[in-house]
Amino acid sequence: MQFQFDYTIDFLLAVWLNLTMFTIQIPATYGAEAVVKRELDRLGYIGSRAINGRVVFNGDYDAIARTNMFLRSGERVLMVLAQFNAQTFNQVYDNVYNINWSDYLTVDCRILTYAKSVNSQLFAIKSLCSIVKKAIVDKLTAQYHSALNESGARAMIEISINNDYATLTLDTSGDGLYKRGYRTLAYSAPLKETLAASLIDLSFYHPDKHFADVFCGSGTLPIEVALRALNIASGLNRQFDYCNFKFIDKQYYNNALTEAKDRQNLDRKVCISGYDISQQAISISRYHAKNAGVDKYIHFQVADARSFSSHNSYGVLISNPPYGQRLGNMAEVKRLYADFGTMYRSLPNWNCYVLTSYEEFERQFGRKADKKRKLYNGNIACTYYTYQSDKPAHKGQ
Numbered sequence: 001m002q003f004q005f006d007y008t009i010d011f012l013l014a015v016w017l018n019l020t021m022f023t024i025q026i027p028a029t030y031g032a033e034a035v036v037k038r039e040l041d042r043l044g045y046i047g048s049r050a051i052n053g054r055v056v057f058n059g060d061y062d063a064i065a066r067t068n069m070f071l072r073s074g075e076r077v078l079m080v081l082a083q084f085n086a087q088t089f090n091q092v093y094d095n096v097y098n099i100n101w102s103d104y105l106t107v108d109c110r111i112l113t114y115a116k117s118v119n120s121q122l123f124a125i126k127s128l129c130s131i132v133k134k135a136i137v138d139k140l141t142a143q144y145h146s147a148l149n150e151s152g153a154r155a156m157i158e159i160s161i162n163n164d165y166a167t168l169t170l171d172t173s174g175d176g177l178y179k180r181g182y183r184t185l186a187y188s189a190p191l192k193e194t195l196a197a198s199l200i201d202l203s204f205y206h207p208d209k210h211f212a213d214v215f216c217g218s219g220t221l222p223i224e225v226a227l228r229a230l231n232i233a234s235g236l237n238r239q240f241d242y243c244n245f246k247f248i249d250k251q252y253y254n255n256a257l258t259e260a261k262d263r264q265n266l267d268r269k270v271c272i273s274g275y276d277i278s279q280q281a282i283s284i285s286r287y288h289a290k291n292a293g294v295d296k297y298i299h300f301q302v303a304d305a306r307s308f309s310s311h312n313s314y315g316v317l318i319s320n321p322p323y324g325q326r327l328g329n330m331a332e333v334k335r336l337y338a339d340f341g342t343m344y345r346s347l348p349n350w351n352c353y354v355l356t357s358y359e360e361f362e363r364q365f366g367r368k369a370d371k372k373r374k375l376y377n378g379n380i381a382c383t384y385y386t387y388q389s390d391k392p393a394h395k396g397q
């Protein structure tokens with residue numbers, strides 16, 4: 001006879017040890033779910049699953065603190081409070097009301113509700129937000145025997161309905177995890193830090209290799225490469241909403257912070273460069289790198305991508321050139337892509353990765369990609385083109 005288990009060994013072990021375990025969801029950029037899963041594996045959370053743009057696993061408060069601190073590609077860390085069938089508003093109200101809200105929220109908590117609905121009978125987002133909020137406020141008012149004043153820390157609660165099945169989550173991150181805190185100025189069309197981290201992970205960049213971004217804009221890719229190479233946690237310089245939740249002991253954040261400081265490897269030798277044709281972009285990049293504490297590890301320089309050359313073997317070039325969609329003129333962009341391809345073919349032994357929404361990219365670049373992956377940059381559908389150097393890989397490649 002065969003038994004089917006829905007729970008991982010970790011989960012059963014934790015229940016046996018009487019620890020608090022629950023489901024955690026990490027929303028991921030479309031196309032980057034596998035990267036988040038790999039990051040969770042590296043943090044020791046094996047056995048996560050990708051479902052509807054989210055990576056799901058069982059964890060505890062320590063996992064909440066560590067994923068917020070260390071994940072580079074995940075968008076936020078959501079704690080699942082309930083899951084239920086949701087065909088009517090009454091079902092939503094009752095199931096939300098049934099949660100023991102005073103376990104999670106204080107009487108002064110500022111409650112913000114969000115909703116998503118896909119393929120479901122309930123699709124009125126505003127109404128869903130109102131019903132969820134009303135059920136929470138009614139329950140808390142009854143539990144605290146007092147009206148709520150909502151003057152305290154925020155709690156972001158989301159109902160996500162998929163095929164009439166609802167998942168209710170509490171957002172433990174607050175501001176999205178892409179907000180590392182270093183990027184305070186904008187230069188045209190920057191990549192989200194989480195997407196930049198995914199591009200780096202997908203390139204299998206190794207700190208022993210040279211890295212260059214020849215269209216660096218506000219510096220996101222070189223800075224994310226430096227943070228990764230030096231093992232600087234992406235959440236080191238920010239706070240998370242869970243730090244204000246009374247039911248999560250402050251010690252979890254403190255432990256994650258200590259672990260983050262212990263893991264840093266600031267003596268590592270790295271070779272990271274960022275170039276852009278715009279002086280303003282380079283000034284902004286330098287400013288952001290300083291904010292991130294990695295300015296002394298990155299060489300930024302005003303330069304035309306077409307003139308990039310390197311005598312170093314075994315480098316990785318990752319760039320997000322102008323698309324012609326949001327920036328620049330299409331004829332110019334086509335010429336730029338052709339010249340970029342010519343420049344790349346002159347490099348001794350570099351791998352090259354390019355994110356663009358331009359569908360004819362390979363033709364302009366002059367070479368078919370070895371690999372392609374669909375990714376979204378905001379709401380722009382893009383392709384991530386991989387070019388591997390022709391020479392055989394050596395150790396560390």
Ligand SMILES: C[S@@+](CC[C@H](N)C(=O)[O-])C[C@H]1O[C@@H](n2cnc3c(N)ncnc32)[C@H](O)[C@@H]1O
Pocket residue numbers: 187188189190191192214215216217218219220221275276277278281303304305306320321322323327336
């Ligand atoms: C899409 S933006 C890059 C955004 C960047 N990844 C970020 O996160 O901020 C493209 C950049 O290419 C730069 N650029 C355009 N033509 C260039 C050229 N010929 N050489 C170098 N940079 C160029 C623009 O100034 C712009 O900063």
